[in-house]
Amino acid sequence: MRNQGQRLVRGTDVARAAGVSVATVSLVLNDRRNVVLSERTRDRVREAARRLGYLPNRVAQSLIQGRTRTVGVLLPSLASSFVARIADGIETAAAAAGLGLLLANSRHDPESEDRQLGILLGQRVEGVVLVAGEGTVSTLGKRLERLQQSATPFVVVDDETHGHRGDCVVSDDRQGMDLAVAHLASLGHRRIAHLGAGSITSSALARLDGYRAAMARLRLRVDRDWIEGDAFRSADPAASLMRLLRARRPPTAVVAANDRHLAEALPTLRAAGIGVPGDLSLVGYANYDFASYLDLTSVEQDPEVIGAKAFGQLLSRITDGPSKPARIRVPVRLIVRSSTQAAFFRS
Amino acid sequence: MRNQGQRLVRGTDVARAAGVSVATVSLVLNDRRNVVLSERTRDRVREAARRLGYLPNRVAQSLIQGRTRTVGVLLPSLASSFVARIADGIETAAAAAGLGLLLANSRHDPESEDRQLGILLGQRVEGVVLVAGEGTVSTLGKRLERLQQSATPFVVVDDETHGHRGDCVVSDDRQGMDLAVAHLASLGHRRIAHLGAGSITSSALARLDGYRAAMARLRLRVDRDWIEGDAFRSADPAASLMRLLRARRPPTAVVAANDRHLAEALPTLRAAGIGVPGDLSLVGYANYDFASYLDLTSVEQDPEVIGAKAFGQLLSRITDGPSKPARIRVPVRLIVRSSTQAAFFRS
DNA sequence: CCTGTTGCCTAAAACGTTTCAGTCAACGGC
DNA sequence: GCCGTTGACTGAAACGTTTTAGGCAACAGG
Numbered sequence: 153m154r155n156q157g158q159r160l161v162r163g164t165d166v167a168r169a170a171g172v173s174v175a176t177v178s179l180v181l182n183d184r185r186n187v188v189l190s191e192r193t194r195d196r197v198r199e200a201a202r203r204l205g206y207l208p209n210r211v212a213q214s215l216i217q218g219r220t221r222t223v224g225v226l227l228p229s230l231a232s233s234f235v236a237r238i239a240d241g242i243e244t245a246a247a248a249a250g251l252g253l254l255l256a257n258s259r260h261d262p263e264s265e266d267r268q269l270g271i272l273l274g275q276r277v278e279g280v281v282l283v284a285g286e287g288t289v290s291t292l293g294k295r296l297e298r299l300q301q302s303a304t305p306f307v308v309v310d311d312e313t314h315g316h317r318g319d320c321v322v323s324d325d326r327q328g329m330d331l332a333v334a335h336l337a338s339l340g341h342r343r344i345a346h347l348g349a350g351s352i353t354s355s356a357l358a359r360l361d362g363y364r365a366a367m368a369r370l371r372l373r374v375d376r377d378w379i380e381g382d383a384f385r386s387a388d389p390a391a392s393l394m395r396l397l398r399a400r401r402p403p404t405a406v407v408a409a410n411d412r413h414l415a416e417a418l419p420t421l422r423a424a425g426i427g428v429p430g431d432l433s434l435v436g437y438a439n440y441d442f443a444s445y446l447d448l449t450s451v452e453q454d455p456e457v458i459g460a461k462a463f464g465q466l467l468s469r470i471t472d473g474p475s476k477p478a479r480i481r482v483p484v485r486l487i488v489r490s491s492t493q494a495a496f497f498r499s
Numbered sequence: 500m501r502n503q504g505q506r507l508v509r510g511t512d513v514a515r516a517a518g519v520s521v522a523t524v525s526l527v528l529n530d531r532r533n534v535v536l537s538e539r540t541r542d543r544v545r546e547a548a549r550r551l552g553y554l555p556n557r558v559a560q561s562l563i564q565g566r567t568r569t570v571g572v573l574l575p576s577l578a579s580s581f582v583a584r585i586a587d588g589i590e591t592a593a594a595a596a597g598l599g600l601l602l603a604n605s606r607h608d609p610e611s612e613d614r615q616l617g618i619l620l621g622q623r624v625e626g627v628v629l630v631a632g633e634g635t636v637s638t639l640g641k642r643l644e645r646l647q648q649s650a651t652p653f654v655v656v657d658d659e660t661h662g663h664r665g666d667c668v669v670s671d672d673r674q675g676m677d678l679a680v681a682h683l684a685s686l687g688h689r690r691i692a693h694l695g696a697g698s699i700t701s702s703a704l705a706r707l708d709g710y711r712a713a714m715a716r717l718r719l720r721v722d723r724d725w726i727e728g729d730a731f732r733s734a735d736p737a738a739s740l741m742r743l744l745r746a747r748r749p750p751t752a753v754v755a756a757n758d759r760h761l762a763e764a765l766p767t768l769r770a771a772g773i774g775v776p777g778d779l780s781l782v783g784y785a786n787y788d789f790a791s792y793l794d795l796t797s798v799e800q801d802p803e804v805i806g807a808k809a810f811g812q813l814l815s816r817i818t819d820g821p822s823k824p825a826r827i828r829v830p831v832r833l834i835v836r837s838s839t840q841a842a843f844f845r846s
Numbered sequence: 847c848c849t850g851t852t853g854c855c856t857a858a859a860a861c862g863t864t865t866c867a868g869t870c871a872a873c874g875g876c
Numbered sequence: 877g878c879c880g881t882t883g884a885c886t887g888a889a890a891c892g893t894t895t896t897a898g899g900c901a902a903c904a905g906g
Contacts, residue, residue, distance in 0.1 A: 163893065182894080230587035274556070510864095519886085
């Protein structure tokens with residue numbers, strides 16, 4: 153720790169240089185206008201501070217003021233661009249509000265998430281944004297309880313199954329599925345199948361749910377063998393998609409819970425001689441950058457806005473205190489490309 | 500700030516509950532073995548701490564110990580998956596070393612980066628990882644100077660043009676280009692052109708440089724019109740690629756500085772009736788996830804390792820103090836897919 | 847000369863830890 | 877009974893700020 157040798161400049165140093173007390177330094181630099189101070193003194197202090205390169209020690213400030221101006225963000229990984237962009241949104245909003253971000257990464261491990269949360273609370277963050285992820289969501293309740301006990305405001309992102317415990321912000325998966333199904337229906341499709349996400353996260357379930365609701369709303373029947381790749385199926389999207397096409401009444405279109413599954417299944421479709429969109433229309437989900445390269449119609453989410461809203465909600469909890477849990481759903485929009493076209497066959 | 504009302508439990512509270520002094524609480528909880536303390540007292544204190552849910556206030560600890568156990572990460576954005584994965588690598592390494600991460604985002608704006616750096620230094624982070632980005636790299640030196648003045652250890656990531664000022668960690672772009680060119684040469688290609696990144700970042704320059712060096716090493720001539728999309732050209736990759744194909748001696752293969760440029764140019768190639776790899780072999784760079792969906796041969800980087808190495812270097816600076824600047828280049832590897840095949844024509 | 851008033855600044859406490867010198871009791875040896 | 881030693885714990889300072897009550901000089905009014 154060589155910084156010890158070369159101490160950073162403190163308020164005392166500025167005070168000595170300006171020929172005043174530390175109290176005065178603080179008063180001047182924080183521009184306490186209700187205290188009378190001569191312009192001459194102000195200038196002297198400011199000049200000394202500038203000359204010495206004085207940066208008030210935030211640690212000491214935090215201790216005395218009882219607030220750290222820092223919020224914690226606990227996420228499962230930054231490898232997912234969806235999560236990373238949420239973090240970006242949180243950071244931007246926090247910076248605008250003058251709050252810093254302490255980042256912790258659970259690596260999808262509940263125990264690690266526990267430990268990290270402990271560290272964040274030890275650091276006395278003023279609030280926590282908890283981004284749910286596979287692996288940690290099932291035991292999330294335990295950590296929310298801990299947050300409640302320590303009276304630390306929090307917001308959950310990307311999971312609404314714990315909505316009764318506090319605020320949550322999610323992407324509007326139901327709306328997304330409705331847009332996808334409605335788009336296909338407007339093209340004349342009646343036999344629309346669903347290729348699920350193969351996981352049991354809150355949004356995977358919401359997308360399946362949204363698919364069913366949209367079909368019901370449009371009075372379209374859903375055959376039993378039109379849903380594939382749910383939590384109980386293997387994670388082979390191509391095989392799942394091919395199974396869908398062997399249904400008793402084969403679908404003319406498929407809405408997927410994830411672009412990635414479609415991208416992976418595309419070569420198999422091509423090999424089987426099934427043209428897209430000629431023989432089969434496809435709608436993906438998430439609008440990853442490759443969706444445009446593959447010309448996939450897809451539902452675009454807005455992770456930056458999710459992050460911004462999550463921070464906004466957290467901030468209002470920090471300043472206004474608790475009240476009835478809010479559930480914020482961020483709208484999505486459909487990006488139409490050439491993987492969808494009018495139905496080639498009407499039932 | 501409602502947390503004020505419901506204060507968190509302090510060492511004093513534990514001390515009172517256990518019938519000892521605060522000093523004892525600290526001694527027990529920090530397991531100071533060189534001080535003699537009876538087992539009975541230890542147990543009483545530990546029990547009281549557990550019962551009250553005592554979490555030592557890190558802010559006070561930091562103040563007294565003069566170290567915050569926190570490093571700052573200053574990056575241009577989390578929207579880039581490359582940067583996000585670097586951050587992930589840093590976080591993982593930092594967590595393993597027991598250090599927290601304060602995240603700041605410059606949004607590609609030098610002024611904002613300045614401000615953010617000020618905040619990090621105010622927070623008394625023990626070191627800073629500075630991830631360079633377009634927009635901020637040109638004025639990076641100013642901030643490095645500031646870091647040097649405050650005697651805060653730092654490491655620069657993704658830029659080696661400031662290597663004289665301190666440590667830097669970069670992906671080995673020269674090696675990557677060498678792998679790409681050598682791969683094509685081994686397939687019999689002699690006329691290999693370069694589609695640049697269209698930016699003037701350190702790695703774009705290094706990739707161009709690596710291309711030239713590799714061609715020279717293999718004794719392959721580089722025509723003047725075989726380099727496109729450098730900093731002075733417009734950012735239309737498809738047009739750049741088509742220009743390459745109109746060269747006096749048209750190339751049979753192209754190595755790009757970025758997968759994305761190839762992905763965007765692909766439709767144009769298809770429209771022009773140029774088959775890949777039949778008429779033209781392509782090698783991309785970065786191995787984005789879409790590279791596999793588009794079957795692009797590409798150079799894969801390892802951002803997590805870049806982050807880990809950056810943190811490792813920073814940590815050794817923090818503990819061992821300064822010495823000769825290190826320049827760490829993280830190896831890359833070539834992922835061969837079907838966008839490259841044996842040359843159709845030998846010169 | 848006394849009493850206020852005003853203007854400008856400062857002393858000192860406080861925040862919640864850690865650390866170390868020191869206290870105090872008990873005990874043993876002589 | 878005295879001295880030293882050991883074991884077990886504690887008092888108080890320290891970290892670098894902010895904040896508030898109050899000090900002090902100058903000056904005015906009576």
